[in-house]
Amino acid sequence: MKIALPSRQNSIDDHFGHCEYYTIFTVDPNRKAILDEQTIASPAGCGCKSNIAKTLSEMDVKVLLAGNMGQGAVNVLHASGIEVVRGCSGNVKEVALRWLAGSLLDSGDSCHAHEHECHS
Template sequence: MKIALPSRQNLIDDHFGHCEYFTVYTVNENKEITNGETIASPVGCGCKSNIAQTLAEMGVKVMLAGNMGDGAVRVLGNSGIEVIRGCSGDVQTVANNYLAGSVTDSGDSCHAHEHECQH
């Protein structure tokens, strides 16, 4: 399984659609990170780009994110990627906390930035 985190300087970026890059971790059956890589963020808004399809084709099943609008959650979900919002801090710490079962979805959608995806 792979998990992705919208990142900026090794921290969760609060703005999914404008993150610097995505950190992608490969996780084994023992819930241990076995590999990490970064994927360049597409130019433009995340929910209108092909990032969901790109990540899904890589095998990503979970997105650990800060804030994200409903449109992006829907696009990722349609690509088979579960979204967990409300994450913050160091990407590897967040990933390890998720694997330990201590991260849950905040359910909060980022409504203030929805207009950014309407270009």
């Protein structure tokens, strides 16, 4: 199983649509272990209007662990079959391990303060 984390300097980026890159972990949920790690560059444009949902879906990512994001981005990711968990912060590996341990839940918080029209 693969999970993705919007990243900046090896930590969760607070703003999904403008992250530096995405950290992709291949995980074994049964063993609660990280098996592999890779990064992919963040596409141009805000998250919900870029091709990131399609790209992550094609990589078989099933869960995105994020800091904050607008509802438009959540909708686009859900439409691509990707579960979203908002409200995450800290080192990406530590966040992934907390999710594997079952201690992360979606905060339900959506970003509303944008300087662009990236929410719907």
